[in-house]
Amino acid sequence: MHGVFISGAIFVIPARKNNYHNSTICYIFNMNIKISGIVTDGAKRGRTIGFPTANIALDAAYKVENGVYAVKIKFDGMTLDGVANVGTHPTVEESRLTLLEVHIFEFTSDIYGKKTEVILIAKIRDEKRFKSIDELKAAIQNDCKVARDILTKC
Numbered sequence: 001m002h003g004v005f006i007s008g009a010i011f012v013i014p015a016r017k018n019n020y021h022n023s024t025i026c027y028i029f030n031m032n033i034k035i036s037g038i039v040t041d042g043a044k045r046g047r048t049i050g051f052p053t054a055n056i057a058l059d060a061a062y063k064v065e066n067g068v069y070a071v072k073i074k075f076d077g078m079t080l081d082g083v084a085n086v087g088t089h090p091t092v093e094e095s096r097l098t099l100l101e102v103h104i105f106e107f108t109s110d111i112y113g114k115k116t117e118v119i120l121i122a123k124i125r126d127e128k129r130f131k132s133i134d135e136l137k138a139a140i141q142n143d144c145k146v147a148r149d150i151l152t153k154c
C-alpha cells in the first residue's frame with residue numbers, strides 16, 4: 001500500500017511510489033500537522049555528515065508519529081522547504097527525548113533561538129537504526145530527493 005500519513009490518518013494514493021498526485025498532496029497540505037517551537041542547540045553532528053539540522057523543541061503535547069517527513073518551515077516571514085526527522089536518532093547517540101530535526105534545503109545559516117512553525121506535509125519513511133553513518137547519509141540523501149519531489153507539487 002502506498003500512502004501518506006497525516007493527522008493520524010492514512011490517505012492511500014493510487015499511484016506508483018513517489019509519484020504523488022498534485023491535487024491529493026495539496027488537499028492534504030490544507031489539513032496537516034503544524035508544530036510551533038523555538039530552535040534549540042543540537043549536538044551539531046548534522047553538519048559533519050553534510051545535513052545540518054535545526055532542532056525544534058518538541059512539546060510533549062504533540063503526538064507525532066516518529067519518522068521522516070517532507071516539511072515546510074516558517075520563520076522571519078519566510079516559508080522554506082525541507083526534510084525532517086521526528087525521533088531519537090538511534091544510529092548516532094540515541095536521545096532520551098523525541099526530537100524534531102529539520103534539514104532546510106539550500107540553507108546554511110544558524111537560526112538558533114528563532115520561533116518557527118513546521119508543517120508536516122507527508123511521511124516518507126520510518127526512522128531506522130542504520131548499521132553505519134554512510135548508510136544513514138545515503139538514506140537522508142534519498143529522503144531529500146523524495147521530499148523535493150513531493151514539495152514541488154504543493
Ligand SMILES: Cc1cc2nc3c(=O)[nH]c(=O)nc-3n(C[C@H](O)[C@H](O)[C@H](O)COP(=O)(O)O)c2cc1C
Binds near residue numbers: 085089092126143
Ligand atoms: C531527513 C533526516 C532523516 C533522518 N533519519 C534518521 C534515521 O532513520 N535514523 C537515525 O538514527 N537518525 C536519523 N536522522 C537523524 C540524524 O542522525 C541526525 O540529524 C544527525 O545525527 C545530527 O544530529 P545532531 O545535529 O543532533 O547531532 C535523520 C535526520 C534527517 C535530517
